[in-house]
Amino acid sequence: MYRSNKPTLLLIGYKLPPGPLRRLIVGNMFDIPLQKEWKTYDKWAKTYGELTYLNIFGTSILVVSSYKMVSELFEQRWTLYSGRFKSTMLSDLTLLFHLHRNPEGFIAHSRHVIGAMVMEIQYIGDDGFKIIYGIKTSLNKDPYIELAEKNTGKIYASHCTGRATSGFYTNPINVLDLVDLPLVKYIPSWVPGAGFQKKAKTLREEINAMTTIPFTAVKAAIKAGNASPSIVGNALGEINPENLHVAEEERIIRDIAGSVYMAAIDTTESAVQIFFIAMLLYPDVQRKAQAELDNFLGEDKLPSFDDRKHLPYIGALCKEVLRWHPVTPVAVPHMLKEDDIIGEYFVPKGTIVIGNTWSLLHSKSAYGDDADEFNPDRFMNPQTKYPDSAFGFGRRICPGRHMADSILFILITNVLYAFNIVPYKTSTGIELPSPDAFVPGLIS
Numbered sequence: 317m318y319r320s321n322k323p324t325l326l327l328i329g330y331k332l333p334p335g336p337l338r339r340l341i342v343g344n345m346f347d348i349p350l351q352k353e354w355k356t357y358d359k360w361a362k363t364y365g366e367l368t369y370l371n372i373f374g375t376s377i378l379v380v381s382s383y384k385m386v387s388e389l390f391e392q393r394w395t396l397y398s399g400r401f402k403s404t405m406l407s408d409l410t411l412l413f414h415l416h417r418n419p420e421g422f423i424a425h426s427r428h429v430i431g432a433m434v435m436e437i438q439y440i441g442d443d444g445f446k447i448i449y450g451i452k453t454s455l456n457k458d459p460y461i462e463l464a465e466k467n468t469g470k471i472y473a474s475h476c477t478g479r480a481t482s483g484f485y486t487n488p489i490n491v492l493d494l495v496d497l498p499l500v501k502y503i504p505s506w507v508p509g510a511g512f513q514k515k516a517k518t519l520r521e522e523i524n525a526m527t528t529i530p531f532t533a534v535k536a537a538i539k540a541g542n543a544s545p546s547i548v549g550n551a552l553g554e555i556n557p558e559n560l561h562v563a564e565e566e567r568i569i570r571d572i573a574g575s576v577y578m579a580a581i582d583t584t585e586s587a588v589q590i591f592f593i594a595m596l597l598y599p600d601v602q603r604k605a606q607a608e609l610d611n612f613l614g615e616d617k618l619p620s621f622d623d624r625k626h627l628p629y630i631g632a633l634c635k636e637v638l639r640w641h642p643v644t645p646v647a648v649p650h651m652l653k654e655d656d657i658i659g660e661y662f663v664p665k666g667t668i669v670i671g672n673t674w675s676l677l678h679s680k681s682a683y684g685d686d687a688d689e690f691n692p693d694r695f696m697n698p699q700t701k702y703p704d705s706a707f708g709f710g711r712r713i714c715p716g717r718h719m720a721d722s723i724l725f726i727l728i729t730n731v732l733y734a735f736n737i738v739p740y741k742t743s744t745g746i747e748l749p750s751p752d753a754f755v756p757g758l759i760s
């Protein structure tokens with residue numbers, strides 16, 4: 317394999333990777349399903365192999381479905397495969413989405429701050445978001461958590477390549493809203509089906525609220541002299557007031573904190589919900605985990621982070637939660653920055669590149685014939701691959717993954733130690749969740 321940045325026209329002799337038949341103009345628009353899109357991606361992986369090529373209204377999409385190809389493209393060729401695609405709906409957004417799209421330039425500074433935020437933290441503890449904003453959250457109806465719950469689903473849905481809905485977004489978003497189709501934004505809003513401009517406006521306002529509200533609260537607290545220590549506070553304190561770019565620096569801090577706020581909450585919360593569903597569907601696993609806790613802790617002590625090394629089955633259970641139903645089953649798309657050659661195939665610049673998370677984490681060769689079942693025992697074998705694809709790929713892999721892992725561990729151990737998770741009883745019997753009932757969308 318070799319890589320070339322030659323212009324498209326010179327690449328005679330190469331073909332596009334295989335994929336479902338494309339229709340005139342719309343391409344594969346109608347091949348992306350409204351429900352459980354990861355199942356379709358999985359079917360494509362089985363039909364077309366490690367690379368599946370799609371095209372929607374002229375925008376190329378490449379689905380990557382093998383560990384070998386994931387490593388080749390997202391890791392070895394990371395300079396090409398780490399871009400973020402531009403969502404037409406969100407294209408006017410400020411730094412936050414520039415950051416997502418293109419990490420170069422002043423972004424080096426930004427990424428440093430994100431890294432510091434996430435890497436220096438082992439766990440959040442009882443104080444919720446104190447670490448980012450220093451804002452104490454309340455147990456009931458906390459406005460900051462509600463803001464995140466209300467909006468993150470929509471934001472993620474806007475980055476999805478399917479006609480997705482998200483758990484928090486009940487109005488379906490059409491694929492036209494989602495992929496980067498430059499001409500689409502010039503369609504007048506009175507054209508039937510083109511109401512996405514209105515949706516985009518609402519979405520922009522909501523994202524703006526998420527980045528601005530907590531940031532403004534921290535600034536007000538600093539001014540009033542009663543701010544708790546926080547990363548936002550520290551970063552603001554480091555700005556040199558004589559710097560000509562104070563406003564720009566503040567904006568960077570605001571948007572980075574906002575992006576962590578958006579990236580952290582809905583994902584982690586979704587993983588916890590998946591844990592509850594698994595415990596309802598697999599009561600034997602629950603009992604086995606509780607037996608491990610009881611054997612080690614006895615009756616007088618709540619589990620803590622330090623106990624992790626003594627609780628291998630719970631550690632395996634946490635990994636299985638991430639693997640069994642990945643929070644982002646169709647991953648967060650990357651964007652290819654230049655034309656590329658992969659073996660006999662040509663992939664054009666601007667292609668949306670999707671790691672096929674679901675298929676990778678349900679691969680029978682990696683996880684065994686029972687890969688569709690929830691079975692933490694598979695991770696008791698140290699040879700079993702850690703489900704890192706649940707956190708994305710290459711240089712874009714989730715920087716909050718260690719924190720997410722710690723949060724999951726402490727929540728799971730404490731819940732299992734104190735509670736039995738049992739199905740809801742109705743007059744007609746017990747109600748179990750269906751493993752097929754996961755909502756479609758980027759965060760499922």
Ligand code: HEM
Pocket residue numbers: 416430434575576579580581583584587643644647648649650706707708709710711712713714715716717719720
């Ligand atoms: C179970 C919980 C979580 C899951 C499943 C998850 C998953 C992901 C995924 C799939 C991506 C995209 C990676 C890619 O583009 O290839 C991502 C990005 C990101 N995550 Fe997480 N995440 C979780 C929790 C967190 C937490 C707790 C934080 C912060 C404290 C966080 C911060 C971020 C940030 C800042 C990005 C953007 C990175 C970039 O664009 O370069 N995530 N996450």
